[in-house]
Amino acid sequence: MTDIARLAAQARDGNQRALGRLMSIVERGGDGVRELALHMAPKAGGAKVVGLTGSPGVGKSTTTNALVAEYRKQGQRVAVLAVDPSSPFSGGAILGDRIRMQDHALDSGVYIRSMSSRGHLGGLAAATPQAVRVLEACGFDIVLIETVGVGQAEVSIAALADTTLVLLAPGMGDGIQAVKAGILEVADAFVINKADRDGADATFRDIRSMMSLITREPNAWRQPIVKTVAHRDEGIGDVIDAVAKHHAWLAEHGELERQRTLRAESEVSAIVLGALAKRFAVTDALASRVAAGELDPYTAADEVLSG
Amino acid sequence: MTDIARLAAQARDGNQRALGRLMSIVERGGDGVRELALHMAPKAGGAKVVGLTGSPGVGKSTTTNALVAEYRKQGQRVAVLAVDPSSPFSGGAILGDRIRMQDHALDSGVYIRSMSSRGHLGGLAAATPQAVRVLEACGFDIVLIETVGVGQAEVSIAALADTTLVLLAPGMGDGIQAVKAGILEVADAFVINKADRDGADATFRDIRSMMSLITREPNAWRQPIVKTVAHRDEGIGDVIDAVAKHHAWLAEHGELERQRTLRAESEVSAIVLGALAKRFAVTDALASRVAAGELDPYTAADEVLSG
Numbered sequence: 001m002t003d004i005a006r007l008a009a010q011a012r013d014g015n016q017r018a019l020g021r022l023m024s025i026v027e028r029g030g031d032g033v034r035e036l037a038l039h040m041a042p043k044a045g046g047a048k049v050v051g052l053t054g055s056p057g058v059g060k061s062t063t064t065n066a067l068v069a070e071y072r073k074q075g076q077r078v079a080v081l082a083v084d085p086s087s088p089f090s091g092g093a094i095l096g097d098r099i100r101m102q103d104h105a106l107d108s109g110v111y112i113r114s115m116s117s118r119g120h121l122g123g124l125a126a127a128t129p130q131a132v133r134v135l136e137a138c139g140f141d142i143v144l145i146e147t148v149g150v151g152q153a154e155v156s157i158a159a160l161a162d163t164t165l166v167l168l169a170p171g172m173g174d175g176i177q178a179v180k181a182g183i184l185e186v187a188d189a190f191v192i193n194k195a196d197r198d199g200a201d202a203t204f205r206d207i208r209s210m211m212s213l214i215t216r217e218p219n220a221w222r223q224p225i226v227k228t229v230a231h232r233d234e235g236i237g238d239v240i241d242a243v244a245k246h247h248a249w250l251a252e253h254g255e256l257e258r259q260r261t262l263r264a265e266s267e268v269s270a271i272v273l274g275a276l277a278k279r280f281a282v283t284d285a286l287a288s289r290v291a292a293g294e295l296d297p298y299t300a301a302d303e304v305l306s307g
Numbered sequence: 308m309t310d311i312a313r314l315a316a317q318a319r320d321g322n323q324r325a326l327g328r329l330m331s332i333v334e335r336g337g338d339g340v341r342e343l344a345l346h347m348a349p350k351a352g353g354a355k356v357v358g359l360t361g362s363p364g365v366g367k368s369t370t371t372n373a374l375v376a377e378y379r380k381q382g383q384r385v386a387v388l389a390v391d392p393s394s395p396f397s398g399g400a401i402l403g404d405r406i407r408m409q410d411h412a413l414d415s416g417v418y419i420r421s422m423s424s425r426g427h428l429g430g431l432a433a434a435t436p437q438a439v440r441v442l443e444a445c446g447f448d449i450v451l452i453e454t455v456g457v458g459q460a461e462v463s464i465a466a467l468a469d470t471t472l473v474l475l476a477p478g479m480g481d482g483i484q485a486v487k488a489g490i491l492e493v494a495d496a497f498v499i500n501k502a503d504r505d506g507a508d509a510t511f512r513d514i515r516s517m518m519s520l521i522t523r524e525p526n527a528w529r530q531p532i533v534k535t536v537a538h539r540d541e542g543i544g545d546v547i548d549a550v551a552k553h554h555a556w557l558a559e560h561g562e563l564e565r566q567r568t569l570r571a572e573s574e575v576s577a578i579v580l581g582a583l584a585k586r587f588a589v590t591d592a593l594a595s596r597v598a599a600g601e602l603d604p605y606t607a608a609d610e611v612l613s614g
């Protein structure tokens with residue numbers, strides 16, 4: 001039995017330290033991930049995967065924390081992946097808000113992990129599905145993917161989930177901001193957090209009127225808008241209901257499988273492109289010629305591709 | 308003379324409609340861009356390229372607008388690229404804040420363009436440098452790249468600039484949020500907008516203390532922190548001074564050339580990877596097998612790469 005096979009067996013038995021080591025392997029990438037993938041592939045697929053995204057300051061961590069507590073009350077095992085674009089600081093040490101998660105530190109039914117993609121071939125787009133697969137194989141019922149930042153990359157990672165929650169807060173710029181970041185299109189439910197603040201109704205109306213602009217199939221899913229005050233646990237049950245309803249809708253319409261196929265496709269693509277980026281690297285000499293205007297970038301790309 | 312050659316000549320003569328058509332060609336990608344690149348490559352390189360990034364709600368558009376007005380007073384020709392991750396709506400029609408830019412609508416020394424990357428091989432990472440090249444070739448002195456969203460992709464687009472400004476506002480989540488999004492590492496100057504609000508001093512101290520955590524070379528650039536109230540034009544001159552000082556520092560230390568080479572490298576890489584992504588596509592059948600756990604994603608990637 002290899003080290004990785006042993007760790008995988010221990011992690012499936014509920015050993016959180018073994019699970020932590022597997023997650024580090026996923027994060028680091030390299031040969032270990034390949035072997036890990038072989039052990040995990042056949043066991044995966046059993047969890048509800050929920051993505052959370054939204055601007056800094058809307059209360060993602062607080063909401064995640066409240067969701068974890070509520071799911072635990074229902075007897076579900078919950079894992080949280082806090083996905084972080086590579087930061088100048090290593091690991092998750094700077095993430096002060098992870099400290100709040102220590103509420104659950106003694107509960108073996110909860111696993112929380114900040115994840116970056118240093119070194120993983122294919123970046124977070126490949127590392128995140130692999131991490132989800134490990135957590136599913138270890139018997140978690142719910143995997144929450146919380147993304148930091150609100151850009152294209154983060155939105156597409158949150159969109160790898162079965163259900164994607166978009167968090168907003170009153171007064172954080174108008175609803176149009178949500179559209180700008182391409183978020184409307186990936187949201188399966190909107191959560192207006194800090195709903196006790198001024199402007200919550202205006203935010204609600206903004207989202208509803210934006211949604212009315214979208215043309216939809218007749219039996220398409222209609223995104224609910226839920227109001228919460230996460231730090232007082234208000235509305236958290238409603239969020240969980242919305243997730244459950246959306247999951248049931250996905251299953252009923254054959255969308256669950258379709259979505260998981262899309263997720264696998266984007267995972268494999270990310271691995272493929274990671275490998276190709278190494279193979280077809282642009283040299284400094286070539287880039288200098290483009291920078292100096294001696295060569296246009298398309299001709300330069302042709303040289304790289306034919307080399 | 309081809310259509311594109313004619314448009315390029317007209318645009319260089321100051322014809323904004325011709326310039327608009329060239330920018331549409333850049334956005335669409337395809338064969339037109341190749342020909343355009345040939346015309347533009349030797350003329351480029353003359354503008355100061357300034358990136359602006361920051362969370363929704365910090366006042367990026369207002370700051371951009373104030374910067375444009377100030378640069379115009381100094382007699383500089385200014386172009387603004389508002390780079391938008393693909394949104395469910397086409398073009399820039401939804402961008403209500405672009406309307407504010409109409410202050411400059413009758414000034415031929417200002418060109419403003421919202422840009423998405425639909426269809427461009429290599430996405431915004433390839434389209435943006437190409438758009439910058441067109442604007443430089445048309446004689447703009449300043450190109451402002453304003454990104455929407457605050458994720459990994461947006462930050463790396465803003466970082467393509469010679470000088471990257473990171474905008475923050477008091478009370479938009481603490482300074483740690485900036486670190487999380489990997490922003491600290493790309494900032495050449497910090498702008499605390501809405502500095503008349505409570506908490507501006509706290510935000511200032513947060514940034515300064517975070518910066519003190521970073522180890523630096525002895526003669527590295529030290530990022531200034533500028534306070535502004537953009538809607539009243541306060542502090543805008545200081546931002547422009549900071550940009551000018553940084554640009555002088557870059558030139559003096561040979562960094563301008565190095566940075567432009569890096570920009571060219573990332574542009575060519577994006578084009579290369581765009582072409583490879585088409586060539587090495589993941590089939591539905593393969594993705595389904597991965598989703599079902601019959602095949603691990605690395606073995607699937609090998610199949611794609613060997614196919």
